[in-house]
Amino acid sequence: MLLALPAAAQEPPETPEAPEPPAAVEPPEAPEPPEPPEAPPAPEKASLEELLQEEVTSASVGSFGYRLRRYGITPYVHGVITADLWQWERRHGNVPHHNTFELRDANLYFGADILDLIVPEVFLEFEPTFSSFEFNTGLRLRYAQLDLRLHKELLVLRAGLFLIPFGTYNTTTLPAFISKLPERPTLFREVIPSPWQELGVQLTGTWEWAPGRAFTYALFATNGMEQFDLNNPLNPNDDGPDEGGSIAFFTPSYVDIRNTSKSFGARLSAQLAEGLTLGASGYTGAYTRDGGRRLNIFGFDANFIRGPLSLELEAAFAHQEITGGALEKWGYSAIGAYRFHTQAEAVLAVDEAEVGELPPPFDGQSFSVSGRSYWGGLLYFPFPNQIPTALTKAIYRVTVPDGAQPAQHVFILQLAVGF
Incomplete structure (x- = not known):
């Protein structure tokens, strides 16, 4: 037994079993971040009264326009610039020919489409010519109108200063990037002012009863327009209101003070076939300062577009009352164009106007002489796909006045861009 002890002592001691490592403890879940506070709801579309009553500190950014932007009203700005790259007119006798550059006009359109319900728009024009009413700057307010869709496009109420819906030139083809000619025919000066x-109210709308078939109407009442009245201190007989003057120089009556009679008019047009539209217009109203003389204008227009061919015809007759009678003025304009290339279009046109002269002792005189004009030339579209509203016009015009006056020859090279 004692002998066995050393042997037992030599045996290695039993190794105790290692304790199992403690199970891994999962880290505690991080607390979720608190939800951000809800943003205050966007302000509802406020009425104009509520908007004006909203407090604005003197240190705030912007003013009324900035506040309107906050209410979801996004405006648009467009414009048209027209410049004569070269204008030449043949003179007679020893007078040198006329050569000049000219900025025809620069137009700006400001507006907005508010929830497809209200469309306000303002048209400003800078026209640096001697005929500008504002002689110092040539800046004119052509229109400032409010359109309210009462029932989609079928019934629209228009109020403010607006273009009279008479014919197609005054309301459709007036912008220089649409018009085929570089300047207005005489018809659109002396018979139809353009x-x-x-200023007034208008009801207008369009009803499309089939694809490519539509009926458009416009009814309006306005303050009318007046002939400028200027008594001649050197003429003792010039003591009454001026009458029988050039329609081109009549100005709109912004506020009726002296003559409170209203002017009325209407226009009806129908697209009867593919590309064919016919229209008729009428207007009547007093034009003298005292309201004693009336101006009545009636017009007809036809437009046809088929492929590269386009035809425009417009004619009008004006009955302008004067003491003891009336002046009868009439005219027409016919324009034909053919787009023979994506970048080029040929244009031919003829227009004629009979405006007459007011015999003494009346003061009025026609701005243009009676006669016929012939036009011919080319339109060039440098970027027909990228910028279809940019074009160059190269047009030659010959005007043959009535009587013994010599013919007038004018060549215009013009660049027009709508942007």
Whole structure:
């Protein structure tokens, strides 16, 4: 037994079993971040009264326009610039020929489409010519109108200063990037004033009863327009209101003070076939300062577009009352164009106007002489796909006045861009 002890002592001691490592403890879940506070709801579309009553500190950014932007009203700005790259007119006798550059006009359109319900728009024109009413700047407010869709496009109420819906030139083809000619025919000066704007209310709309078939109407009442009245201190007989003057120089009556009679008019047009539109227009109203003389204008227009061919015809007759009678003025304009290439279009046109002269002792005189004009030339579209509203016009015009006056020859190279 004692002998066995050393042997037992030599045996290695039993190794105790290692304890199992403790199970891994999962880290505690991180607390979820608190939800951000809900943003305050966007302000509802406020009425104009609520908007004006909103407090604005003197240190805030912007003013009324900035506040309107906050209420979801996004405006648009467009414009048209027209410049004569070269204008030449043949003179007679020893007078040198006329050569000049000219900025025809620069137009800006400001507006917005508010929730497809209200469309306000303002048209400003800078026209640096001697005929500008504002002689110092040549800046004119052509229209400032509000359109309210009462029932989609079927019934629209228009209020403010707007272009009179008479014919197609005054309301459709007036912008230089649409018009085929570089300047207005005489018809649109002495018989149909253009641009022709008056202040009042209008109901208009379009009804499309089939694809490519539509009926358009416009009814309006305005303050009318007046002939400028200027008594001649050197003429003792000039003591009454001026009458029988050039329609081109009539100005809209912004507020009826002396003559409170209203002017009325209407236009009806129908697209009867593919590309064919026929229209008729009428207007009546007093034009003298005292309201004693009336001006009545009636017009007809036809437009046809089929492929590269386009035809425009417009005619009008004006009955202008004067003491003891009336002046009868009439005219027409016919324009044909053919787009023979994506970048080029040939244009031919003829227009004629009979405006007459007011015999003594009346003061009025027609701005243009009676006669017929012939036009011919080319339109060039440098970027027909990228910028279809940019074009160059190269047009030659020959005007043959009535009587023994010599013919007038004018060549215009013009660049027009709508943007």
